Amino acid sequence: MNDQSQTDQRVPVTVLTGFLGTGKTTLLNRILTEEHGHRIAVIENEFGEIGIDNELVIDADEEIFEMNNGCICCTVRGDLIRILGRLIQRRDSFDRILIETTGLADPGPVAQTFFVDDELSRKFRLDGIVTVVDAGHVSQHIDDSPECIEQIAFADAIILNKLDLIDEDQGASLRDRLQSINPAARYMEAEHAQVPIGGLLDLGGFDIDRALTLNPEFLEPEYPFEWGGLATLKSGSYRWFFKPGADPSIDAVVLATDEAPRLEAHQEAALRLFSAPPVGIDSKTTLRIGPALNRISLSMATPTTVTMEVPEDGQYAIFLEHFPHEFELSIIGPDEKPISFDEARDYIDDHEHDDTVGSVAVRIDEPLDPEKLNFWIMEFLSEFGPEIFRMKGVLNISGHDDRYVFQGVHMLFDIEAQRPWRPQEEPKSEMIFIGRNLNREFLQQRFEQCRA
Amino acid sequence: MSRIKSMKAIDASWRCRLPDYVRDLAVSPEGDRLAVADAAGLISMLDISDGARLAQWRIHEQPITALQWTDQGLLVSSGEDGCAKITNPDLDGKVIGHIETDAIWVDDLAVCDKTQRFAICAGRRASVWTATGEFVFETERHQSTVSGVAFIAGTGLLVTAGYGAITIWDPDQAQEPRRWTWKGSLFKPHPSPDGQILASGCQDDSVHFWRLETGRDSQMSGYPAKPAHLDWSADSLLLATSAGHAVLVWSFADGGPEGTQPDVLQVNEAPISAMAFHPRAPLLLTGAEDGTLLLWEPGTDPTPMAMATMIGGVSTVSWLSDESHFVAGDDQGTVGLFRAPL
Numbered sequence: 001m002n003d004q005s006q007t008d009q010r011v012p013v014t015v016l017t018g019f020l021g022t023g024k025t026t027l028l029n030r031i032l033t034e035e036h037g038h039r040i041a042v043i044e045n046e047f048g049e050i051g052i053d054n055e056l057v058i059d060a061d062e063e064i065f066e067m068n069n070g071c072i073c074c075t076v077r078g079d080l081i082r083i084l085g086r087l088i089q090r091r092d093s094f095d096r097i098l099i100e101t102t103g104l105a106d107p108g109p110v111a112q113t114f115f116v117d118d119e120l121s122r123k124f125r126l127d128g129i130v131t132v133v134d135a136g137h138v139s140q141h142i143d144d145s146p147e148c149i150e151q152i153a154f155a156d157a158i159i160l161n162k163l164d165l166i167d168e169d170q171g172a173s174l175r176d177r178l179q180s181i182n183p184a185a186r187y188m189e190a191e192h193a194q195v196p197i198g199g200l201l202d203l204g205g206f207d208i209d210r211a212l213t214l215n216p217e218f219l220e221p222e223y224p225f226e227w228g229g230l231a232t233l234k235s236g237s238y239r240w241f242f243k244p245g246a247d248p249s250i251d252a253v254v255l256a257t258d259e260a261p262r263l264e265a266h267q268e269a270a271l272r273l274f275s276a277p278p279v280g281i282d283s284k285t286t287l288r289i290g291p292a293l294n295r296i297s298l299s300m301a302t303p304t305t306v307t308m309e310v311p312e313d314g315q316y317a318i319f320l321e322h323f324p325h326e327f328e329l330s331i332i333g334p335d336e337k338p339i340s341f342d343e344a345r346d347y348i349d350d351h352e353h354d355d356t357v358g359s360v361a362v363r364i365d366e367p368l369d370p371e372k373l374n375f376w377i378m379e380f381l382s383e384f385g386p387e388i389f390r391m392k393g394v395l396n397i398s399g400h401d402d403r404y405v406f407q408g409v410h411m412l413f414d415i416e417a418q419r420p421w422r423p424q425e426e427p428k429s430e431m432i433f434i435g436r437n438l439n440r441e442f443l444q445q446r447f448e449q450c451r452a
Numbered sequence: 453m454s455r456i457k458s459m460k461a462i463d464a465s466w467r468c469r470l471p472d473y474v475r476d477l478a479v480s481p482e483g484d485r486l487a488v489a490d491a492a493g494l495i496s497m498l499d500i501s502d503g504a505r506l507a508q509w510r511i512h513e514q515p516i517t518a519l520q521w522t523d524q525g526l527l528v529s530s531g532e533d534g535c536a537k538i539t540n541p542d543l544d545g546k547v548i549g550h551i552e553t554d555a556i557w558v559d560d561l562a563v564c565d566k567t568q569r570f571a572i573c574a575g576r577r578a579s580v581w582t583a584t585g586e587f588v589f590e591t592e593r594h595q596s597t598v599s600g601v602a603f604i605a606g607t608g609l610l611v612t613a614g615y616g617a618i619t620i621w622d623p624d625q626a627q628e629p630r631r632w633t634w635k636g637s638l639f640k641p642h643p644s645p646d647g648q649i650l651a652s653g654c655q656d657d658s659v660h661f662w663r664l665e666t667g668r669d670s671q672m673s674g675y676p677a678k679p680a681h682l683d684w685s686a687d688s689l690l691l692a693t694s695a696g697h698a699v700l701v702w703s704f705a706d707g708g709p710e711g712t713q714p715d716v717l718q719v720n721e722a723p724i725s726a727m728a729f730h731p732r733a734p735l736l737l738t739g740a741e742d743g744t745l746l747l748w749e750p751g752t753d754p755t756p757m758a759m760a761t762m763i764g765g766v767s768t769v770s771w772l773s774d775e776s777h778f779v780a781g782d783d784q785g786t787v788g789l790f791r792a793p794l
Contacts, residue, residue: 058556059556061575061576061597063596063597063615065596065615065616065637066635067636067637067655067656068636068656076655078596078597078615078637078655079597081637081655082559082597082599086515086517086532086557089473089475089491089515089767089783090473090491090515091783117655117678118676118677118678118696119677119678119680119723122723
């Protein structure tokens with residue numbers, strides 16, 4: 001529990017989203033029956049199937065309407081304003097609220113309701129949005145359903161349910177996919193919706209801290225390559241074997257590491273090389289090692305082999321436009337064995353998902369000017385708000401000893417003092433944006449202009 | 453607030469502690485008893501002279517949303533159990549009428565001054581019933597939940613409001629419904645006592661009103677929060693509106709309030725949670741979430757003339773028909789009676 005929840009008298013509200021069949025109702029029934037020490041009032045959607053007779057379960061007839069609030073137009077859940085306004089009058093009978101949305105619901109209106117209505121924002125605190133996904137089916141929904149992707153993008157916690165239906169590799173690639181959309185969420189794995197209830201509550205601890213710890217690359221620029229690896233190679237002839245993949249070519253950069261045995265020491269050089277004019281490589285030519293962008297032509301029908309001549313023993317960094325597993329790439333050395341990598345990592349790839357949902361984090365260490373910041377956020381959101389699903393952040397505001405927290409939904413946001421910075425903490429400002437068409441350079445540049 | 457020192461502090465004539473959050477108060481037609489509805493579903497009957505509890509009945513399974521007397525001395529109540537009930541206090545709280553709706557809650561209730569019928573709204577419909585519980589009329593399904601019901605004084609006509617429109621219905625169906633649309637979520641309708649104007653707060657931080665004769669409407673926007681409480685003065689010349697901490701009083705005298713500035717009452721720190729004009733004089737009683745009750749003379753003095761306090765946050769206030777006392781209920785289950793320094 002953080003300092004905020006100790007002083008905050010508002011009733012925490014958890015929003016539960018997820019498609020039909022994800023296990024949302026199973027989870028809800030567990031929440032209502034298990035001994036977890038919380039008294040939870042549930043606002044169920046009109047098609048809800050809670051199988052438990054409980055006087056604190058209220059059926060809501062979802063009423064979404066557009067509201068003009070000053071210069072901002074947004075959609076809210078009118079039924080929630082009414083229901084919560086009445087529920088607060090029996091405050092003694094519950095200590096938290098859970099709102100279940102319909103399967104196809106856009107979480108936006110629910111979340112916005114808590115920002116727009118003054119009475120609700122005074123008495124309730126949106127603690128978190130929990131999204132249940134069906135591990136077996138979510139991949140197909142992400143591609144054809146905007147609601148599915150919104151539910152993932154909005155989430156503070158994501159429950160990967162029915163993991164028993166897929167194998168480990170599928171599970172790993174699903175997690176990668178979801179994390180590329182929403183790296184700020186807390187991920188929980190489950191079969192039959194078995195997750196600790198406590199893990200779904202008190203999500204309001206502004207998960208930016210965890211997001212940045214778990215995904216250090218989150219604050220990095222977007223790289224034009226998906227994968228990089230370091231290998232110690234002996235001089236000699238190497239053959240790269242590609243199985244037919246989805247692409248007619250793949251770009252690659254190979255650099256001698258020259259006594260800098262860390263991948264990160266070379267990624268900036270690779271970044272620059274990826275925008276250089278490419279050198280065409282096919283089975284008759286040899287891969288270039290050094291400052292050049294190799295564009296390897298691949299056959300879409302049959303395997304492709306290209307050769308690489310390593311001039312001397314040493315460590316080499318390889319950066320690839322696509323993940324090597326997409327082509328089942330293996331690099332066979334002079335000893336006829338596949339080479340192994342001393343270090344390898346994936347890079348966040350946003351270059352081929354420009355119009356899909358992603359996330360960007362920006363950071364500055366110097367204190368912010370509150371007026372500049374406020375002006376920038378208002379200006380930014382008035383233009384780009386519809387494309388932004390969630391925003392979270394911690395802020396170091398000039399002239400204030402408190403750590404401020406920031407959160408927002410579309411065009412609406414709140415900034416409030418959370419607690420004093422702790423002695424061992426380095427005051428800094430970090431913001432995470434989850435939405436469509438985010439431009440990191442633009443955001444970072446504008447964020448930096450808010451320095452005091 | 454330099455003039456606050458001239459403000460008079462009023463002590464309660466009596467206080468009474470009830471089990472739960474006071475949802476509504478209603479003074480009997482004879483002025484001798486006070487009926488109190490609470491969040492436990494109970495109706496308590498108090499002696500107005502000393503606050504003694506005369507009786508207590510469990511009428512609803514869930515919290516009560518509204519409570520009113522009819523002229524014949526019956527009590528009509530609506531609840532979060534989806535029901536409306538007619539109770540006879542003289543038969544020890546016997547429920548003589550029981551109306552079940554298909555909605556989860558009956559949100560509001562109004563008794564007609566002319567016909568003694570009552571109206572309830574539940575979900576997207578409102579209905580009208582005789583004082584003994586016989587069905588009279590049901591509205592069409594509204595496009596959203598009906599937020600409140602009221603009768604236009606002296607006419608028997610019913611008003612409903614909700615998202616997108618305010619509608620006037622004739623329960624006897626001699627006239628077609630009149631509907632005025634407005635793209636916004638309208639709260640409970642407040643017809644003026646003279647039956648000339650319909651006012652309603654709106655979720656988008658504005659107050660909207662319509663002149664019944666012409667249908668001409670006006671919007672008063674720029675409130676700092678949603679105007680959750682409205683009340684008319686007895687002469688229909690003043691409309692008090694509260695939004696968060698602010699109390700704004702509009703004057704309908706001399707062609708206003710269009711083009712005029714409202715009278716802004718300087719209120720204490722807590723948001724306003726209840727409001728009632730005096731039954732005859734232009735005196736306004738406000739109650740706030742911090743338990744403060746203030747008495748104002750809008751248009752005369754922007755600071756309060758008297759103050760009293762409740763134990764919990766004020767949930768409802770009402771004047772007695774003797775015109776010199778008022779009662780208040782709070783969220784801790786306290787009811788208090790006060791004498792206004794008039």
